[in-house]
Amino acid sequence: MLKDSYKLFVERAMFVPHFKPGTKEEYNDIQLLADGYLQAESKNDKELMEGYLSALMVRYWYMIPYFQEKSASLRLEHDDIISWLYLGIVKAFKYRGWVNDSHSSAEKCINRCLDSIRLNAFQESNSDIRKINYISYSLEESCEKFGDSADGLFVEENDNTFNVEYLVSRKLTKKDVLSALIIDSICFNDCFSKKVFSSSKLISGLTSTYIRKFKERYETSNSLNNDIDALMNSKDLKKRIKYRLDSLKYDKELLACFTM
Numbered sequence: 001m002l003k004d005s006y007k008l009f010v011e012r013a014m015f016v017p018h019f020k021p022g023t024k025e026e027y028n029d030i031q032l033l034a035d036g037y038l039q040a041e042s043k044n045d046k047e048l049m050e051g052y053l054s055a056l057m058v059r060y061w062y063m064i065p066y067f068q069e070k071s072a073s074l075r076l077e078h079d080d081i082i083s084w085l086y087l088g089i090v091k092a093f094k095y096r097g098w099v100n101d102s103h104s105s106a107e108k109c110i111n112r113c114l115d116s117i118r119l120n121a122f123q124e125s126n127s128d129i130r131k132i133n134y135i136s137y138s139l140e141e142s143c144e145k146f147g148d149s150a151d152g153l154f155v156e157e158n159d160n161t162f163n164v165e166y167l168v169s170r171k172l173t174k175k176d177v178l179s180a181l182i183i184d185s186i187c188f189n190d191c192f193s194k195k196v197f198s199s200s201k202l203i204s205g206l207t208s209t210y211i212r213k214f215k216e217r218y219e220t221s222n223s224l225n226n227d228i229d230a231l232m233n234s235k236d237l238k239k240r241i242k243y244r245l246d247s248l249k250y251d252k253e254l255l256a257c258f259t260m
Contacts, residue, residue: 002064002078009058015051021058030059034106037093056089056110057082067118088114108216115213119188164188165217172218177227178244179251181206184214199245203238 010021016036037052067081091113098104164187171180182202189205191197211232215225231237 005078005082006058006061009054009061012050012054013052013058015047016055019051019055030056030107030110031098031105033059034092034098034110038096038099041093053086053089053093057085060085060089060110060114063114084114084117088117091117112216115217119217169218172220172224175224175227177224177231178240179248180218181214181228181231182241182244182248185210199242203241206232 013019013021016033033052033056037049037056040048040052063085064078064081067084068078089110092106092110095109095113097109098106164184168180168184171177171183185191185202185205186197189202189210191199191202191205193201211228214220215228220228231240234240
């Protein structure tokens with residue numbers, strides 16, 4: 001099935017001049033393919049648009065096993081990940097952030113959109129698990145600590161959406177880097193073992209690759225990057241994370257999100 005899908009995209013990509021199947025840059029430059037798509041779109045050349053889109057699918061085909069490995073707990077089929085690639089590239093063409101931003105590029109925009117698609121899938125998959133584990137434990141702890149006033153910890157009215165990136169950005173604005181990393185990781189990384197939250201899995205998931213993507217996703221400043229790097233290199237990181245996890249149980253903003 002995977003080979004058949006790849007073959008189909010290669011056939012459609014042959015509409016692109018000088019196209020060669022492969023993922024290496026010398027074969028298919030991402031920026032040239034993306035700009036070619038926009039040029040074809042301006043001419044309303046549907047066939048060529050499909051060709052450039054297919055060529056980018058071929059160019060990013062190597063991401064399929066990567067996504068599958070990084071998202072093992074979601075139990076995805078190859079077709080699901082192919083859909084991720086397609087939707088991510090289409091989303092990048094919708095926003096085309098590189099057109100008016102000289103500091104951006106088509107590759108960066110596509111990568112961010114692909115990452116966003118994957119993160120949304122993780123957030124949706126983990127939502128019920130997080131809600132059950134977090135609320136039941138937090139309510140029990142809150143009632144023991146605050147008695148009848150525990151209800152005051154929760155926001156009664158909300159719009160039924162859990163905008164993780166907004167919440168993380170708020171923490172970063174307050175320079176609460178540790179809380180921002182913990183919240184982002186709980187929502188988007190695989191931090192559960194047999195449907196039970198694992199602080200050890202959270203800590204092991206804070207890899208250099210994850211940190212790099214975190215910085216890109218939230219476009220952190222040099223100052224915040226220095227804070228993040230200092231935190232990651234601190235000798236008591238594990239202890240600090242476990243301590244902050246305990247304090248986050250009573251974070252009004254976070255608790256409100258999990259009561260949705």
